[in-house]
Structure formats: C-alpha cells, structure tokens
Amino acid sequence: MNKTILEMKNITKDFSGVKALDNVSFSVEANEIHALCGENGAGKSTLMKVLSGVYADNEFTGDIYYENNKCEFKTIRDSEDLGIVIIHQELALVPDMSIVDNIFLGNEIGAGVVVNQYSAIVEAKRLLKLVGLEIDPLTTVNKLSVGQQQLVEIAKAFSKNVKLLILDEPTSALNETESENLLKLILRFKSEGITSIMISHKLNEVMAISDRITVIRDGKVADNIDKIEEDTEMRMVRSMVGRDLSNRYPDKTAEIKDVIFEVNNWTVKHPNDNNKTVIDDVSFNVRAGEVVGIAGIMGSGRTELALSIFGRMYGNQSSGEVKLYDNIIDTSTVTKAIENGLAYVTEDRKEQGLILIDTVNKNISLTSLDRVANRGVINPNEEIKQSESYRELLNIRSHSIHQKVDSLSGGNQQKVVLSKWLMSEPEVLILDEPTRGIDVGAKYEIYKIIDDIAATGKGVILISSDLPELLGMADRVYALHEGSIGGVVDREHATEETIMKHMLGISAEGN
Ligand SMILES: Nc1ncnc2c1ncn2[C@@H]1O[C@H](COP(=O)(O)OP(=O)(O)O)[C@@H](O)[C@H]1O
Ligand SMILES: [Mg+2]
Structure with a gap:
C-alpha cells in the first residue's frame, strides 16, 4: 500500500448559510491519480479551493494534513510552498501577454530582483518541452488554442515545485485529441513521481487514468472507489446522481x-x-x-x-x-x-446561446419578444409569467428567474437556452x-x-x-x-x- 500524503478531515464550508461542503473527508495516496467526481455544483471545486488555500483556514471548519503535518493555509502561496499546485477550471492566463511572461507572472525568476528575460526564456522553453508544447515562449497567449493555453497553465504550474497537482476539469474545453494528450501527460507525471487529483465528470476519462475515485454529491462524500473494475462506470453514475440510471x-x-x-x-x-x-x-x-x-x-x-x-x-x-x-x-x-x-440551439452556449450577464428571465424571452411585447413595448408581467412557466417545466435550478445566467451550472444554462427556443414555438x-x-x-x-x-x-x-x-x-x-x-x-x-x-x-x- 502507498502512503497517504494528504488527509482532509471533516471539512465543512458554507456560503452565506448554504453548505457547499458538509463534513467531507478525503484522502490521497502518494503517486496516485485520484479522480474527484460529481455533478455540477456537488462541491468539487470548493473542496480543492479549501485544499489550496484559496479559502483561508478560518473560512471553513475541519483539518488538513499534508505529509503528516497539519496545515493552516492563509493564502495560495502557503500551499504552493509545500508543492500543492492547482490549475483552476477557468483558465487564468493574460491573453495579451507572452507565454513566458504568463509563466512567470507573480513568480518572477531572480527572486525580488528585476526579471532576467534571458533566463526566463530558457526556463520557459524547458517547461514547455516538459508539457510537450514546443512553441516560441515569446508567442502571445491569445494566438494559442484552448488546448495549448491549458498546457501553458500546466507549464506555469511546473515553474513551481509541484508534488501534488490538482486539475479542475482540465479537459472541459479541449477537443478529443487535446484531451487524450493531456491524459497521457498526467500519466507521464505519475511515472515521474507526481501525485494528481483530477476533477472530471467525464466517466471515460476517469476510467482511463485514475487509480482511485471519490464521488461527491450535494456537498457530501457519496462513494469511495479504490479499484477500477468493470462495473465502476455504472457505480459512479449511481453515486453521482443518487439513483440508478440503468x-x-x-x-x-x-x-x-x-x-x-x-x-x-x-x-x-x-x-x-x-x-x-x-x-x-x-x-x-x-x-x-x-x-x-x-x-x-x-x-x-x-x-x-x-x-x-x-x-x-x-x-x-x-x-x-x-x-x-x-x-x-x-x-x-x-x-x-x-x-x-426553425430554431437552432448552438454548440457554444457561452458564445452564441446566452447573454451571461443577463437574467434567466431576459434570456428566455430573447427570441420571442413579440409574444411578450405589445407594439414593441415589453410587458414585464407577461415576460415573467412565461419565463416562470418554462423554469418550472424544465426544472431549471436557479433561485429565481431573476438570477444571472452566468452563475448557473452548465446543465441549467443549457436548459435556459432550450427554454428560450421552445418559447419561440x-x-x-x-x-x-x-x-x-x-x-x-x-x-x-x-x-x-x-x-x-x-x-x-x-x-x-x-x-x-x-x-x-x-x-x-x-x-x-x-x-x-x-x-x-x-x-x-x-x-x-x-x-x-x-x-x-x-x-x-x-x-x-x-x-
Ligand atoms: N463563491 C461562492 N459563493 C456562493 N456559492 C458558491 C460559491 N462557490 C461555490 N458556491 C456554491 O457551492 C456549491 C458547490 O460549488 P462548486 O464547488 O463550484 O461545485 P462543483 O465544482 O462540484 O461543480 C454550489 O451550490 C455553488 O453554487
Ligand atoms: Mg467546479
């Protein structure tokens, strides 16, 4: 048996009274690939933010032990100092800056002194090679595909001393080839002694590379799977949704x-x-x-x-x-x-389907304004009534139709897109x-x-x-x-x- 390097015990975290994590215990063994699974909103990202110091130790309850030492992180820096590095779900590169500048942003080589551009470039080249992205480090990030940007993020992670790498839904924006390459890279890191936690709800990926799986549902641990077997995929589905989906x-x-x-x-x-x-x-x-x-x-x-x-x-x-x-x-x-x-629901919800900063209500009525408007004047009561009926019909989980769409989970955003088009009949x-x-x-x-x-x-x-x-x-x-x-x-x-x-x-x- 491998030794345990991470133990999170009885973690509870709430956001203004709503429990995102409820007494969660989670442990990771040295040199494994541990998948953290669960539906949208289950609490996966929150748990990893707790681990990496995004939330300081006074913002949650419970204990974290890393390599048998109790940790009380105040900032991300504190966890990074121990080799715990997280790559967040939302890519965080600065688009107009070069790869090399992004890699060393906030972490400049030469500790405190003026950044030495030459050694930064040499180091960036080494890191890019490590992740299999052989491209000029002076290239601006906005010229890269999402998959390449993801690799830059990982290269950036490795500019720090990584022992435990956390990837939050790393393949969600990647195409099939890019995803496969990324999974291979994670396997290679494992062969080099690095431990990874991968958040994903793509069952095939989880099945392909993980050693153990923890499933979270509604802020609680729903299942711990220690061995990948033939029926593991069905078991994961069952644990994720809380019922059999035969x-x-x-x-x-x-x-x-x-x-x-x-x-x-x-x-x-x-x-x-x-x-x-x-x-x-x-x-x-x-x-x-x-x-x-x-x-x-x-x-x-x-x-x-x-x-x-x-x-x-x-x-x-x-x-x-x-x-x-x-x-x-x-x-x-x-x-x-x-x-x-005709109606057309697009592939890219964010680009074409929805106005993210607007509310559920406004998004739903977008294509059928004539149905809620009288001579071009929108009747807000009618608009609300119709949106409300679609929210019920499609079981859209939002506090109300006045919630902004960008704060909903992907599945619920998609339901808003569908309602919008259904309303156009x-x-x-x-x-x-x-x-x-x-x-x-x-x-x-x-x-x-x-x-x-x-x-x-x-x-x-x-x-x-x-x-x-x-x-x-x-x-x-x-x-x-x-x-x-x-x-x-x-x-x-x-x-x-x-x-x-x-x-x-x-x-x-x-x-
Ligand atoms: N900053 C926040 N403020 C308020 N609620 C939040 C915040 N972050 C997450 N939540 C809520 O906590 C729950 C868990 O979210 P999250 O950890 O992002 O889920 P997952 O990563 O599993 O999709 C969700 O209900 C989400 O709406
Ligand atoms: Mg998440």
Missing part, C-alpha cells in the same frame, strides 16, 4: 408520423473561398415526432450544415431548398428562419451538441425534454459527436462525410460501428 436515455414516447421538414440538394461554399465546397448536395428529411441524428467527425460539416440552413449564418453561398410542410420556406436570415418555424428544433460539458443527471433531463418536444409532433435534429447519445436518442442517423451524406441508418440497425463506417466514408457493402 438506462441513460428516457423511453421514447413520441409517435413518428409524416415528413414535415426537408432539405434538398443543399450545397454550401466556403464564405471566403468559392472553390471550396463545404456542404455538397446534401438532402435529408425529418418526420413529425422524429429525432434525426447528424453524425460526423470533426470537420465533416455538421455545424456548417446547421448554420447554413438556419439564417445563412455560414456565409450566403448556399443553394438548394428547405421545405416545411411541403412549402419552400425562406431561411435566409435568422429572423426569417425563426418566423418560418418552432416546428423543427436543431440542437447542436446539446449536452456537451454537462453531467449525467442534467443530461438525462435534457434528453427527456427532447423526447417531450418530439412527442408534441415537432421534428428534432440532433447534431452530436457522442455516438452513444445518437444511438440512445435518434430514430434515424445521417452520417456526414466530408460535407456529403455518407449514409443513413435507422434506429433498429444503428450501431456505433455502422455509423462510424458511414462517417468515414466506408460503404456498408464491404469497402
């Missing part, structure tokens, strides 16, 4: 009827390059009550297809027809697309990665909403890179391959393998 997808209640929506011979050119065809002669349809999945690897044109249909948001070089109930409809602007019965709802970054419990609720929408006879188009999700939710799946339809499979015949083949352009009859 089926992660709701039973279908919608009845499928006639075709209501058709896209025919849809072709889209790249907005900046007429010679490049992004979508090539795509035709598909959606029936009333049907959930139609769109699969495709990255770059296959999934989002471009949706954006070009919905208000020509992807340049105006598109041709083909869009039909609703047998009539050709005009979807050439977002307003017209909405007026003619579309005939066909296009959902682009609706559950990305959302934990299992909230996912289930969103799936339930999707099924409810279909059950009212509407059509749903579900764009997703999550194959199990498409298998669980879609009645038919179209696979895009390099901008064309690679194939379509119905629910009965859909397997990950068949969909994958179509996505890769390998025909079903041999290849």
Whole structure:
C-alpha cells in the first residue's frame, strides 16, 4: 500500500448559510491519480479551493494534513510552498501577454530582483518541452488554442515545485485529441513521481487514468472507489446522481408520423473561398415526432450544415431548398428562419446561446419578444409569467428567474437556452451538441425534454459527436462525410460501428 500524503478531515464550508461542503473527508495516496467526481455544483471545486488555500483556514471548519503535518493555509502561496499546485477550471492566463511572461507572472525568476528575460526564456522553453508544447515562449497567449493555453497553465504550474497537482476539469474545453494528450501527460507525471487529483465528470476519462475515485454529491462524500473494475462506470453514475440510471436515455414516447421538414440538394461554399465546397448536395428529411441524428467527425460539416440552413449564418453561398410542410420556406436570415418555424440551439452556449450577464428571465424571452411585447413595448408581467412557466417545466435550478445566467451550472444554462427556443414555438428544433460539458443527471433531463418536444409532433435534429447519445436518442442517423451524406441508418440497425463506417466514408457493402 502507498502512503497517504494528504488527509482532509471533516471539512465543512458554507456560503452565506448554504453548505457547499458538509463534513467531507478525503484522502490521497502518494503517486496516485485520484479522480474527484460529481455533478455540477456537488462541491468539487470548493473542496480543492479549501485544499489550496484559496479559502483561508478560518473560512471553513475541519483539518488538513499534508505529509503528516497539519496545515493552516492563509493564502495560495502557503500551499504552493509545500508543492500543492492547482490549475483552476477557468483558465487564468493574460491573453495579451507572452507565454513566458504568463509563466512567470507573480513568480518572477531572480527572486525580488528585476526579471532576467534571458533566463526566463530558457526556463520557459524547458517547461514547455516538459508539457510537450514546443512553441516560441515569446508567442502571445491569445494566438494559442484552448488546448495549448491549458498546457501553458500546466507549464506555469511546473515553474513551481509541484508534488501534488490538482486539475479542475482540465479537459472541459479541449477537443478529443487535446484531451487524450493531456491524459497521457498526467500519466507521464505519475511515472515521474507526481501525485494528481483530477476533477472530471467525464466517466471515460476517469476510467482511463485514475487509480482511485471519490464521488461527491450535494456537498457530501457519496462513494469511495479504490479499484477500477468493470462495473465502476455504472457505480459512479449511481453515486453521482443518487439513483440508478440503468438506462441513460428516457423511453421514447413520441409517435413518428409524416415528413414535415426537408432539405434538398443543399450545397454550401466556403464564405471566403468559392472553390471550396463545404456542404455538397446534401438532402435529408425529418418526420413529425422524429429525432434525426447528424453524425460526423470533426470537420465533416455538421455545424456548417446547421448554420447554413438556419439564417445563412455560414456565409450566403448556399443553394438548394428547405421545405416545411411541403412549402419552400425562406431561411435566409435568422429572423426569417425563426418566423418560418426553425430554431437552432448552438454548440457554444457561452458564445452564441446566452447573454451571461443577463437574467434567466431576459434570456428566455430573447427570441420571442413579440409574444411578450405589445407594439414593441415589453410587458414585464407577461415576460415573467412565461419565463416562470418554462423554469418550472424544465426544472431549471436557479433561485429565481431573476438570477444571472452566468452563475448557473452548465446543465441549467443549457436548459435556459432550450427554454428560450421552445418559447419561440418552432416546428423543427436543431440542437447542436446539446449536452456537451454537462453531467449525467442534467443530461438525462435534457434528453427527456427532447423526447417531450418530439412527442408534441415537432421534428428534432440532433447534431452530436457522442455516438452513444445518437444511438440512445435518434430514430434515424445521417452520417456526414466530408460535407456529403455518407449514409443513413435507422434506429433498429444503428450501431456505433455502422455509423462510424458511414462517417468515414466506408460503404456498408464491404469497402
Ligand atoms: N463563491 C461562492 N459563493 C456562493 N456559492 C458558491 C460559491 N462557490 C461555490 N458556491 C456554491 O457551492 C456549491 C458547490 O460549488 P462548486 O464547488 O463550484 O461545485 P462543483 O465544482 O462540484 O461543480 C454550489 O451550490 C455553488 O453554487
Ligand atoms: Mg467546479
């Protein structure tokens, strides 16, 4: 058995009377990768902030022992001095500064004296190499991808003496390749003797790299898993949501009827390059009550297809027809697309879906102001009444509809986005990665909403890179391959393998 290097005992922390952590005990062994899991709002980040001195020792109750010494951290510096380094959920680099300046910000080489730029660059190069990012340290951070910025954060962590590395949802903003690389890096750190705590609600990642798992639910420890076994994933889900989710997808209640929506011979050119065809002669349809999945690897044109249909948001070089109930409809602007019965819930809630600094109420009524306004004057009572009914319908967990959206969890933000579009009463709802970054419990609720929408006879188009999700939710799946339809499979015949083949352009009859 490894020796225990960290013990947090009976930690209780509240925020103005609300308990975020309730008597939590948590221990970590030397040189392990310990996953800390739980749904949004469970208390994971708070526990790690307690550990790293973000909250001083008089701001919570309970004890922390690190390498058998009792710790009473007053600041982050105090924990860093012992080699405990946290990389927060929100990246904290200064975008307009160079990599090297970011790495040594607040921690300048040469202790107290003027920073020696030359040795800083040499050291930055060494650190970047350590994390596998071989790039000029003088590059400004805003030129880097999110994945690269994440690596800079880790390099920055290693400019300090790290023994216990804490990563708070490190892959939430990364694509698949970047995530895989990061996981490999964490495994490499382990082989070099570093202990890691990784917060994540992505079960596959946790299964892939962790030695032990602690699950937190509602501020309490819900489970301690000491060994990864075959049934661990189900056990985690159960502990995270507090009930059995033997089926992660709701039973279908919608009845499928006639075709209501058709896209025919849809072709889209790249907005900046007429010679490049992004979508090539795509035709598909959606029936009333049907959930139609769109699969495709990255770059296959999934989002471009949706954006070009919905208000020509992807340049105006598109041709083909869009039909609703047998009539050709005009979807050439977002307003017209909405007026003619479409809605599009975007992949990126923060960029396009929501106005974060505004309230739940304002966000919900954003697209259907005409329904709550009389001759352009918004009737606040009507607006509140409608928003309130959606908050109830979708079980949005906020104190009230007047809470600002940026303080809600990802799952609840997504429900606000859905309400916003449901209020515009579309005939066909296009959902682009609706559950990305959302934990299992909230996912289930969103799936339930999707099924409810279909059950009212509407059509749903579900764009997703999550194959199990498409298998669980879609009645038919179209696979895009390099901008064309690679194939379509119905629910009965859909397997990950068949969909994958179509996505890769390998025909079903041999290849
Ligand atoms: N600074 C804060 N002020 C008030 N409430 C907070 C604060 N930070 C976290 N909380 C609340 O504490 C609970 C746990 O949050 P958090 O630790 O961020 O959860 P997790 O990281 O598991 O998603 C949530 O209900 C959250 O709203
Ligand atoms: Mg968190």
